[in-house]
Amino acid sequence: xxxxxxxxxxxxxLPPSAAAVRHQPARxxxxxxxxxxxxxxxxxxxxxxxxxxxxMAAEQVREFAAQRGPQVVPLVAVPFMGxxxxxxxxxxxxxxxxxxxxxxxxxxxxxxxxxxxHNRFKRRGRPSSAFAPKSARIARWLLLHPDRAMYQRDIANxxxxxxxxxxxxxxxxxxxxxxxxxxxxxxxxxxxxxxxxAWLEDYEFSKHRIVKGHAPARSGDALLGQLSxxxxxxxxxxxxxxxxxxxxxxxxxxxxIVTIYLSQGPGQTVLERLGIRDEVQGSNVxxxxxxxxGVFHGGADVDGVRCVHPVQVYLDxxxxxxxxxxxxxxxxxxxxxxxxxG
Numbered sequence: 032x033x034x035x036x037x038x039x040x041x042x043x044x045l046p047p048s049a050a051a052v053r054h055q056p057a058r059x060x061x062x063x064x065x066x067x068x069x070x071x072x073x074x075x076x077x078x079x080x081x082x083x084x085x086x087m088a089a090e091q092v093r094e095f096a097a098q099r100g101p102q103v104v105p106l107v108a109v110p111f112m113g114x115x116x117x118x119x120x121x122x123x124x125x126x127x128x129x130x131x132x133x134x135x136x137x138x139x140x141x142x143x144x145x146x147x148x149h150n151r152f153k154r155r156g157r158p159s160s161a162f163a164p165k166s167a168r169i170a171r172w173l174l175l176h177p178d179r180a181m182y183q184r185d186i187a188n189x190x191x192x193x194x195x196x197x198x199x200x201x202x203x204x205x206x207x208x209x210x211x212x213x214x215x216x217x218x219x220x221x222x223x224x225x226x227x228x229a230w231l232e233d234y235e236f237s238k239h240r241i242v243k244g245h246a247p248a249r250s251g252d253a254l255l256g257q258l259s260x261x262x263x264x265x266x267x268x269x270x271x272x273x274x275x276x277x278x279x280x281x282x283x284x285x286x287x288i289v290t291i292y293l294s295q296g297p298g299q300t301v302l303e304r305l306g307i308r309d310e311v312q313g314s315n316v317x318x319x320x321x322x323x324x325g326v327f328h329g330g331a332d333v334d335g336v337r338c339v340h341p342v343q344v345y346l347d348x349x350x351x352x353x354x355x356x357x358x359x360x361x362x363x364x365x366x367x368x369x370x371x372x373g
Contacts, residue, residue, distance in 0.1 A: 034130060035074060035108040036065045042134055042143050043067060060091045065106075070141065072106045072126075073099065080109040080129065082229040083208035083221060085116035089123035096125075104138040110152035115228040161203040162233040164323035168192060169200050170230050173210070173220045174342050175329045177369055180217040190325065223369040227342065236350035239321050242297060243314035244307040251275060251286040254315065258291060259336045261305050268294040269337060270330045272347045273317070276338040277358040281365055284354040290317040290347065292326055292339060341366040 036050035051066040065072040073095050075088040085107060092105035105125040109116065112129040120127040126136035132148035162170060168190040173181075187197040201218060204210045209226050210218045220226055248254035255275040262269045270276075273290030277283065297318050302309060307316050321327075329340030338344065341362055348359040 032063045032065075032074065032076060035076060035128070036063075036067075038108075038128055038130060038134075039065060039072060039106075040067060042128065042136070042145070043070075043141070059095075061095045070104060070138075071099070071102060072104045074106045074108055076108045078110065079207070080112045080116045081207040081209075082113075082115040082119060082225050082232070085109065085112070085127075086119045086123075086222075086225060087208070089120050089125045089127075093123050093125050101139070104136070104141065106136065111150035113232050115232045118228070160233050161200050161207065161209075162230045164238065164321075165192070165196075165325065166200045166203075167230065167234075168323070168325035168328065169197060169204070170226060171325060171328055171340070171342060173218075174223055174227060175340060177220050177223040180211075180213060180219040182217050186218075190328070223367075227345070227367065231346055231349065234346045234349075236347050239319045240296065242302075242309075242318040242320070243311045244302060244316045244318070245310040245314050246305065246307045246316050248315070251289055251315070252278060255279075255289045255336060258289060258305060258316070262291070262293075263337075265301075265304060267301065268327075270327055270339045271336050272319070272326075272339045272344050273351050274348070274353060274355055274358060275336075276333070276344045277348060277355075277362050279333040279336055279338055280341060280344070281358070281361050283361040284358045286353055286358075287315050288317060288351065288353065289315065290319060290351070292319045292321055294320075294324065294327070296320045 032052055036052045037047040040047050040050040045068060049067055053064045055061055055063055061073045061075045063074050065074055073092050075092045077084045077088050088107045092107060096103040096105035107120055107125060107127045109129050111131045112127055112133060128134035131151045134143050134145045136143040169186060172186055172190050183197050183201055184194060187194045205212055209221055209229060211221050212218050246254060248257060255271060270292045272292055274286035275289045278286055326339055326343050330337060345359050345362055345367060348355045
């Protein structure tokens, strides 16, 4: 905590000796109070910037500061704050800083914004992310069934994964406080919104193999229907994602680029049968060979077109141009609104 206090003093252009730390008892809802030249900060430290711990810490310091009065500033401190954690703090109306050199504090008489510093605390040998391509099958399955408690064996069978591997990923999700584990071992999602946000922070659409081309069509919707029909006629497994799938689900935001997952890479013969020219510049078709077949889990026919599940569409939209982010927000409000009633 002393390191956090000294970093706070540095941000306010004060000497480290100006910071007086008062540690709170273990039963308190915050770790410490820091006095600095007339300001009092209530601070909760978390050893990780993972979404769930940060969200809980933000709520704790917000409530504690509200009880103490308007002169008390709530603050969350971590080794490195990721994008989702930053958003969680902003939504809660609390400040944050990390020991990698970043911070955002906005309070009466204080305005600090420092961003762009890299994570100085990456741990070597840490298990791979719970959202790595194959690992993410578990998060997807949990989000497909957000109200169910499931046993690891059932999840392993449903996602076609080894039980040992499933156990390691579930443990990682539990470590990041993204799931509940009952006394009988069954697990369930703690907060679907938080799980999706944590996955989005780690997701990289560019890690898939993307073949870009161009096909003549009068509109994006017409092109999507045209490609869907031709793929079905030729017996090629597919599922639309991105702007086209979002349009089919919400009828929001017209589009030009059609993005379709294929289970295997398209050869030249397939491209010719689909009427696609291999053309990156001005492309209006993205054929995507996924880095894991889990992207197809939960897919369904929507208005005559096979689409991946809304969770996958949402993740993919953030790598698309045009009005993709607006489309993502609309899709989330209509299909991924788990906490809309509370």
